[in-house]
Amino acid sequence: SEKQGQPKKVAVIVSSLNNPWFVVLAETAANHAIELGFEATIFDSQNNTALETDHFENAISSGYDAILFNPTDADGSIANVRIAKKAEIPVFCMDREINATDAATSQILSDSYAGCVAIGKYFVEKLNKSGKYVEILGLVGDNNTWSRSKGFHSVVDNYPELQMVAQQNADFDRNKAMEVMESILQVHPDIKGVFCGNDGMAMGAYQALVAAGKAEQVMVFGFDGASDVITSIEQKKILATGMQFPKLIARTAANYALEYFNGKRDFAQKVPVTVEMVNQENVHDYEAYGSDE
Amino acid sequence: MISLKKNFNIAQFQSLIALFVLCLALALLTDNFMTTDNFWNVMRQISVNVCISVGMTLVVLTAGIDLSVGSILAFCGAVTAGLLKNGLSIPSLNLFIGFTVLGAIVAGFLIGGGLGFVNGYAVTKFKVPPFVATLAMLTMARGFTMLWTKGHPITGLGDSFGFLGTGWFLGIPMPVWISGLVVITAVILTSKTRFGRYIYAIGGNENASRLSGIPINKVKIWVYSIAGLLAAVGGVLVTARLDSAQPNAGISYELDAIAAVVIGGTSLSGGRGTIWGTVLGAIIIGVLNNGLILMNVSPFWQQVIKGMVILLAVIIDKSNQKSE
Amino acid sequence: MISLKKNFNIAQFQSLIALFVLCLALALLTDNFMTTDNFWNVMRQISVNVCISVGMTLVVLTAGIDLSVGSILAFCGAVTAGLLKNGLSIPSLNLFIGFTVLGAIVAGFLIGGGLGFVNGYAVTKFKVPPFVATLAMLTMARGFTMLWTKGHPITGLGDSFGFLGTGWFLGIPMPVWISGLVVITAVILTSKTRFGRYIYAIGGNENASRLSGIPINKVKIWVYSIAGLLAAVGGVLVTARLDSAQPNAGISYELDAIAAVVIGGTSLSGGRGTIWGTVLGAIIIGVLNNGLILMNVSPFWQQVIKGMVILLAVIIDKSNQKSE
Amino acid sequence: MTALLEVKEITKKFSGVTALSNVNLRLEGGKVTALIGENGAGKSTLLKIMSGIYTDFEGQILFKGQEIKFSKPKDAQEMGIGIIHQELNLIPYLTVAQNIFLGRELVNAFGFLDREKMINKTKALLSRLKLEVEPTALVGTLKVGQQQIVEIAKALLTESEVVFMDEPTSAIGESEVEVLFEIINKLKAEGKAIVYISHKLDELFALADDFVVLRDGKVVGQGGVSEISRAQLINMMAGREVKVVKKPTKNCTEEKVLEVKNLGLLNPENPQRPLLKDISFDLCKGEVLGVYGLMGAGRTELCESLFGLNHRKLTGSILLNGQKTGFKSPIEAIDAGMALVPEDRKKDGIVAGMSVSKNLSLTVIEKVSKFGFLSDVLHTKLYDKHVASLKIKVHNEDQAIKNLSGGNQQKVILGKWIERNPTVLMLDEPTRGIDINAKNEIYELIARLSASGISILVISSEIPEILAISDRILVMSEGEITAEFSSEEATETNIMNACIPENMNQ
Numbered sequence A: 001s002e003k004q005g006q007p008k009k010v011a012v013i014v015s016s017l018n019n020p021w022f023v024v025l026a027e028t029a030a031n032h033a034i035e036l037g038f039e040a041t042i043f044d045s046q047n048n049t050a051l052e053t054d055h056f057e058n059a060i061s062s063g064y065d066a067i068l069f070n071p072t073d074a075d076g077s078i079a080n081v082r083i084a085k086k087a088e089i090p091v092f093c094m095d096r097e098i099n100a101t102d103a104a105t106s107q108i109l110s111d112s113y114a115g116c117v118a119i120g121k122y123f124v125e126k127l128n129k130s131g132k133y134v135e136i137l138g139l140v141g142d143n144n145t146w147s148r149s150k151g152f153h154s155v156v157d158n159y160p161e162l163q164m165v166a167q168q169n170a171d172f173d174r175n176k177a178m179e180v181m182e183s184i185l186q187v188h189p190d191i192k193g194v195f196c197g198n199d200g201m202a203m204g205a206y207q208a209l210v211a212a213g214k215a216e217q218v219m220v221f222g223f224d225g226a227s228d229v230i231t232s233i234e235q236k237k238i239l240a241t242g243m244q245f246p247k248l249i250a251r252t253a254a255n256y257a258l259e260y261f262n263g264k265r266d267f268a269q270k271v272p273v274t275v276e277m278v279n280q281e282n283v284h285d286y287e288a289y290g291s292d293e
Numbered sequence B, C: 001m002i003s004l005k006k007n008f009n010i011a012q013f014q015s016l017i018a019l020f021v022l023c024l025a026l027a028l029l030t031d032n033f034m035t036t037d038n039f040w041n042v043m044r045q046i047s048v049n050v051c052i053s054v055g056m057t058l059v060v061l062t063a064g065i066d067l068s069v070g071s072i073l074a075f076c077g078a079v080t081a082g083l084l085k086n087g088l089s090i091p092s093l094n095l096f097i098g099f100t101v102l103g104a105i106v107a108g109f110l111i112g113g114g115l116g117f118v119n120g121y122a123v124t125k126f127k128v129p130p131f132v133a134t135l136a137m138l139t140m141a142r143g144f145t146m147l148w149t150k151g152h153p154i155t156g157l158g159d160s161f162g163f164l165g166t167g168w169f170l171g172i173p174m175p176v177w178i179s180g181l182v183v184i185t186a187v188i189l190t191s192k193t194r195f196g197r198y199i200y201a202i203g204g205n206e207n208a209s210r211l212s213g214i215p216i217n218k219v220k221i222w223v224y225s226i227a228g229l230l231a232a233v234g235g236v237l238v239t240a241r242l243d244s245a246q247p248n249a250g251i252s253y254e255l256d257a258i259a260a261v262v263i264g265g266t267s268l269s270g271g272r273g274t275i276w277g278t279v280l281g282a283i284i285i286g287v288l289n290n291g292l293i294l295m296n297v298s299p300f301w302q303q304v305i306k307g308m309v310i311l312l313a314v315i316i317d318k319s320n321q322k323s324e
Numbered sequence D: 001m002t003a004l005l006e007v008k009e010i011t012k013k014f015s016g017v018t019a020l021s022n023v024n025l026r027l028e029g030g031k032v033t034a035l036i037g038e039n040g041a042g043k044s045t046l047l048k049i050m051s052g053i054y055t056d057f058e059g060q061i062l063f064k065g066q067e068i069k070f071s072k073p074k075d076a077q078e079m080g081i082g083i084i085h086q087e088l089n090l091i092p093y094l095t096v097a098q099n100i101f102l103g104r105e106l107v108n109a110f111g112f113l114d115r116e117k118m119i120n121k122t123k124a125l126l127s128r129l130k131l132e133v134e135p136t137a138l139v140g141t142l143k144v145g146q147q148q149i150v151e152i153a154k155a156l157l158t159e160s161e162v163v164f165m166d167e168p169t170s171a172i173g174e175s176e177v178e179v180l181f182e183i184i185n186k187l188k189a190e191g192k193a194i195v196y197i198s199h200k201l202d203e204l205f206a207l208a209d210d211f212v213v214l215r216d217g218k219v220v221g222q223g224g225v226s227e228i229s230r231a232q233l234i235n236m237m238a239g240r241e242v243k244v245v246k247k248p249t250k251n252c253t254e255e256k257v258l259e260v261k262n263l264g265l266l267n268p269e270n271p272q273r274p275l276l277k278d279i280s281f282d283l284c285k286g287e288v289l290g291v292y293g294l295m296g297a298g299r300t301e302l303c304e305s306l307f308g309l310n311h312r313k314l315t316g317s318i319l320l321n322g323q324k325t326g327f328k329s330p331i332e333a334i335d336a337g338m339a340l341v342p343e344d345r346k347k348d349g350i351v352a353g354m355s356v357s358k359n360l361s362l363t364v365i366e367k368v369s370k371f372g373f374l375s376d377v378l379h380t381k382l383y384d385k386h387v388a389s390l391k392i393k394v395h396n397e398d399q400a401i402k403n404l405s406g407g408n409q410q411k412v413i414l415g416k417w418i419e420r421n422p423t424v425l426m427l428d429e430p431t432r433g434i435d436i437n438a439k440n441e442i443y444e445l446i447a448r449l450s451a452s453g454i455s456i457l458v459i460s461s462e463i464p465e466i467l468a469i470s471d472r473i474l475v476m477s478e479g480e481i482t483a484e485f486s487s488e489e490a491t492e493t494n495i496m497n498a499c500i501p502e503n504m505n506q
């Protein structure tokens, strides 16, 4: 459906806006699309794959030309991408991958698993291969929760002296992480480290440690590269985080859409955007959510 | 012949006008609202909510409420998907049972009906207020879902199952057929059968109903079981559409269902309302969701607008009832 | 002197025993439950729920319900944090207003009370069922929060504000002081004032109350406003504890609050219940949350267990009431 | 002399139904005015207008010559107009004292409730009314009659200049009625204006100075009570001649349909005082057995126990047609041929929002079904049949039953049971709050039904009524049967003697 003279319409379908990380991803994608001369709309799937389906259908029937897509689920979202493919609308996955290589036009991915492997290694090093630690999971129904957890454990579980004394969920929520941490500290006042599935929870856990006077004793590791945590790493409060580059990812996706409209078709199926570990040594090279350029 | 007309009352008329105005506005404001494509879109999108809301209507007519539908939906979807994909193996008995599509769906339905039955049992035999009984079930069924899926989606369920969610038959999407069937059955049930009459009577005056020899507990248990069953139908639809059972499917669906029921003119204190009203309510919500997106309204504003529409719909409905 | 004892009834006694059994079990099963440290932990953790639940109790006593408390909490927390951090600037008027800690908190409270007022207004003047009016507010206030924060947390609010969430005074954490104050005020309000009496009367029989000349609408509007205000208090506490206002704070807090109210023996149909009961309910939930984590129960099972506890608490309570 | 309260040209419509049209009324101090009329004549509506409950009407209200407009009940209260409503308006979970002071609580210097003072005042009020309940007892635990006295106490708390009483004696026994009359006479002596509504004409003749008769919302007669006879009054109300039928007595020769042996009902709150104790009696085919007793005598509990309620707390045995029964629910009782018209119509009788025809078919749903589906045609048939035979005043079959007057609601409830053709029909206060004309129709109906072979157990608190309709009379007091009379033996005096408990208030 070629509408002459009309600007191209780009849909930004994002898994959730209930988390600043995704807000950054979605807004960067939309804003960059507008900079490139497109019309852009953000769709919030509210972590609900079925609602995501609705968004795809609505976007297609109302004539969007491309979809910049942050999937709710690696498996569940495949069907949705296929709907778009059938309608010959290109889909560019952002941040999260879908478990199919023949559906999306291209996937610009932040590899949570690999990122957490790196964090796991740093964790082992910092805890000196032994001691008690705690893991705080995100939403237990979320696939990112598990890819991060698995990446982390793929390393850490090789050190029998490192003992995970508690594994609890805090739904990616700062307040919940704080409360969970407060309770865990009652049983395990002697832990040496905490690994959190995202930065919001890392901040919450850190707050609990401060209140319990254990901020010095316990090392906190997060994941995302959110502004609070970057600042906290600078201030030597938090040990490390996995920097995802949502802005970079989003801009790349929008650029790809432009290239697609200009006729390019041979996109790499997977374009990994490495998750870089930010720690107290290298934090000065980074800013929140990656650098702007 | 069964006359369905009689069940249309002022409240529905109200909603119909609201819907009409909404559609007119959207037709004028957007290019893409009034297309066949978009029509089927909306219809398909509301089909899950319609199934759940129909069950919710029955519960609300008895002056109850069911907060657990979203969790039951997730659990049943996961059970069906799990059985279909992996079958059931009981290692201790050295037993493995494979499931056909039909078998897996029936199992999901049975679980849905069963959890609904538990709701009904708690409400009637233990006199737990419906709000509390189903709130507890909301939490528990979500836990079951997590235990069953270990937090991971179950994917790759095959084309014949997927057809239920994505296929078309005689030019109409399958989910619309299924939800349509649910609606028609429920309309007949509520308006043309003894069971339906009892539902209204119980919601209208439970004491008087008991003294008239109506088996209150039995009717209520059935109603909650049906609500659970219809949540399971919704679960199968969602799962089939996605070709994947999501552990966190259905979160807060109860609120959408209640909104549909209420916008459709059913009274939360029981005894008054119709299935058609609820269907209209669900359509209004669906059209609104669709329209806000077509009009490119920011997601943040969408929430504000949806809240206002719910409020307005009910206010208009109320002011109409008063002047009746 | 004011005697608070009389408000303790069978239902509370029930809950007290449940709490005692729970504590005993945890003391036996874990080493760390029975420590002063953990005691204050639990107390601090429940303080937000206590504030919200007290407001919820008032609403439920009038036979209403308030689903919007979680969203109001988030919005007020965000408003307070935003004003504190950035002040208020109205570019078109070339106006900038800076806010002190107190000023920002008062602003948050006013907004909370104001949104509660809107709930009350919808419920009384437009006769919107409380469930629906506050469901609409749940959606709208979340939208406002997103619009105000643009989806980003507001962080770095300074030590004097943080003291409210993390500080200690006379050996007691600040949140406990604040929620304690809320509780005492509410106990006096409900048991020692006309306003409190009217709340019970309205929930007991609204019609009879109207005929007795009780200003139903006024009382209800106040009750919803207070519930909104107390949600704002909760919002300030959460924000101060985290040193950060989270746009998604408070999601599903209404369910925890309702659970506390119900476990505490307040009837959802209004007219019966006490603030003390609710406090006990909140403590039971808090102890349970704490205990499940102390025992490192898997997150999947935690949900199942919590659901069961809610159900059991109410069943025991009911069976006691029956034999009364 | 200017009237204390006067209304002029009052017209009130309820969605089409004209409840009052151009009503004029003058109330003078020191007089009791009886407001009389059939069910649905508009009596309660008129009081509700004069006490600020309905604010939407045409016409004028003058208080001491000044035109006034109420915007809420409190306005009337503050002006000195007190009302006892026809329906009980109490909060079950509040105490007696809390109910009496509701909306008028006493507070101390700090603005807190003055519990002590309110309890003391309540004690004084209750002793004036000779009701011995604790001011701190929850109203929900009181018997209906006691609640009605609390309702009266509530109206007497403030020194109102005008007091409206809408059927204050419908649930209380003779001795309480006497106390109430004393109080009314005292109020009268103090110069207050009183409006008294009752369907018990004897009361009106004993009490009232003036009468006003309403029919279909219009005043059809007024004057001094001394100038009118009972028969004239009845004719005025009904618009035609009415005579109270006394049916011929029938002796119990035929087979026993119901045999109750040593029935007992435990009181979970007070095991020492069972609610029913050692109840034994028989009911024959086609017999009308009247059960008389004061409030709280246990008559309602008896009916409910026979109807399958309370089965866990029952002792003794019940035989229906010679078969031992053990009904666990009303369903089983109904299937075996029992029927119960409950005492509290609004709470237990009608499904208020449902139409008349749906209420009628509630017990016989299979009779209005065809091939398992409900049939509109059969509903209409059923409706037509009962509206004709029971003379139910109703616009059409879809009218909600709540918009019918009490008497007509009662006929619908009777209809739904008659349609089942029960073996035993239990009527608990079937004519409470029903006008004399409708009452007579119900008496005729009872006679007709018993003639057709239905055995009837009827509870009543009105001795003339019980004398008029019963073949045999049981008297109950404190859960026990204290006397049995054939209809020839029974007199007002021996019935009264049998029903007075040792201590009424305990």
Ligand SMILES: Nc1ncnc2c1ncn2[C@@H]1O[C@H](COP(=O)(O)OP(=O)(O)OP(=O)(O)O)[C@@H](O)[C@H]1O
Pocket (backbone or CB within 6 Å): D014, D015, D017, D018, D019, D037, D038, D039, D040, D041, D042, D043, D044, D045, D046, D086, D403, D404, D405, D406, D407, D433, D434, D435
């Ligand atoms: N809320 C209402 N809505 C509609 N109609 C009503 C309402 N209240 C009363 N009516 C109608 O108004 C008329 C007068 O009713 P009202 O209750 O005043 O009668 P009444 O003389 O007090 O009768 P009763 O002796 O049975 O108490 C009746 O026809 C009744 O059906």
Ligand SMILES: Nc1ncnc2c1ncn2[C@@H]1O[C@H](COP(=O)(O)OP(=O)(O)OP(=O)(O)O)[C@@H](O)[C@H]1O
Pocket (backbone or CB within 6 Å): D140, D141, D142, D143, D144, D145, D171, D275, D293, D294, D295, D296, D297, D298, D299, D300, D301, D302, D343, D461, D478
């Ligand atoms: N709600 C109640 N709570 C506690 N006890 C009650 C209640 N209702 C009745 N009772 C008890 O049951 C006994 C019988 O009451 P019931 O209502 O059956 O009497 P009744 O003869 O039908 O009187 P009425 O004329 O008031 O209907 C009373 O003595 C009273 O103690």
Ligand SMILES: O[C@@H]1[C@H](O)[C@H](O)CO[C@H]1O
Pocket (backbone or CB within 6 Å): A019, A021, A095, A096, A138, A144, A172, A197, A198, A199, A223, A224, A244
């Ligand atoms: O990367 C995002 C963020 O880390 C968020 O906190 C959880 O979901 C992930 O996909």
Ligand SMILES: [Mg+2]
Pocket (backbone or CB within 6 Å): D043, D044, D045, D086, D166
């Ligand atoms: Mg009346």
Ligand SMILES: [Mg+2]
Pocket (backbone or CB within 6 Å): D299, D300, D301, D343, D428
């Ligand atoms: Mg009785």
